[in-house]
Amino acid sequence: MAKVKSAAFKKASARAVRDEGIQHALTHVMDHFTEARAEAIATDYSDESWEAMRTRAAAIKAHTIGNLDYYLDLADRSVRRNGGHVHFADDAAAATQIVIDIAKRHGVKRAIKSKSMVSEEMGLNDALERAGIEPVETDLGEYIIQLAGETPFHIIAPAMHKTR
Secondary structure (H helix, E strand, O other), rough: OOOOOOOHHHHHHHHHHHHHHHHHHHHHHHHEEEEEEEHHOOOOOOOOHHHHOOOOOHHHHHHHHOHHHHHHHHHHHHHHHHHOOOOOOOHHHHEEEEEEEEHHHHHOOOOEHHHHHHHHHOOHHHHHHHHEEEEEEOHHHHHHHHHOOOOOOOOOOOOOOOOO
16 A cells, blocks of 8 residues: 655645545435436446446446557547647646647737646646636636646546535
């Protein structure tokens, strides 16, 4: 098991565990997720069971990752064939620089963004702000978090810890 070495993370997580408001919000959301998952599992999918779909999805994921070069090339060719542009980057810094260069080339002052864990993980919002470009989130949860100056609490529900 990995050890958490970040003192800031340990302090923040201990504070969150003691925060009754956060705990209440998380309980409410998790109850809803649990009910929704149970409902999805109980749904009659006619031709395929829930477990069979999970198994098939896992096989598709493993195949795709195992053949990623092929699928990236396929996507690249398809996008280009349809008039789009594809950019590949070696790391987060290179990816954010590509976005900033494109934005600056077109005189962009405000970037309207969709919910994306990739942009979160690569620190795109901070990079855009440093470049003088205002990022604006379109996902309500992400927008709430942006206005609060926080980082997302969860991949699916970024503002799940907020009650108001």
